Amino acid sequence: MGIRLEFVLIILIVMTIVLTTMVELTDPKATNIEHYKELEFHNTTFIDVDNKQMQAKLYTTYGLRKEGVLSLDKLRYHTKNIKLLLADKGTYKEDILYLDGNVSLQEKEGFLYITDHANYHQDTHMLHITSDFVAMMNKNIIKGKTLSYNTLQKEGNATKIDAVIYTSEK
Numbered sequence: 001m002g003i004r005l006e007f008v009l010i011i012l013i014v015m016t017i018v019l020t021t022m023v024e025l026t027d028p029k030a031t032n033i034e035h036y037k038e039l040e041f042h043n044t045t046f047i048d049v050d051n052k053q054m055q056a057k058l059y060t061t062y063g064l065r066k067e068g069v070l071s072l073d074k075l076r077y078h079t080k081n082i083k084l085l086l087a088d089k090g091t092y093k094e095d096i097l098y099l100d101g102n103v104s105l106q107e108k109e110g111f112l113y114i115t116d117h118a119n120y121h122q123d124t125h126m127l128h129i130t131s132d133f134v135a136m137m138n139k140n141i142i143k144g145k146t147l148s149y150n151t152l153q154k155e156g157n158a159t160k161i162d163a164v165i166y167t168s169e170k
Contacts, residue, residue, distance in 0.1 A: 036066070046058045083106040117131040125150060
């Protein structure tokens with residue numbers, strides 16, 4: 001009345017199969033990570049160039065790229081028409097730079113714009129100020145609610161403006 005070797009081997013094989021299918025080899029904490037950093041940097045300068053010259057320059061104290069969106073802190077940006085664009089926070093997504101907190105734009109030979117929120121479209125060179133703003137050049141002061149401004153053609157449309165403009169006599 002002995003146990004046959006084939007019966008013992010079948011039981012061992014079945015137990016091995018059951019145990020291997022029951023054991024989970026992956027770490028559930030590692031697979032549940034939804035967001036991860038693609039790129040992180042500190043005190044970095046980016047220079048956008050084409051075949052002939054520099055197109056734009058951006059400096060930031062901290063940046064993080066996550067899921068294709070670049071977040072920037074304390075950024076400084078300039079191009080051939082923009083002397084200096086400053087903001088506390090910026091988010092770059094699909095050629096649009098979303099600016100928040102102490103946003104200021106100083107044009108070369110033009111106005112200084114100050115606001116809290118703005119969007120800069122890099123491909124069209126349009127600045128859209130989405131909150132109250134103040135624009136100053138010499139003694140000229142313009143205040144308004146919103147502004148769409150083309151930095152290449154130096155043309156803009158504003159809403160609810162209050163302006164003091166000095167003109168020369170002819």
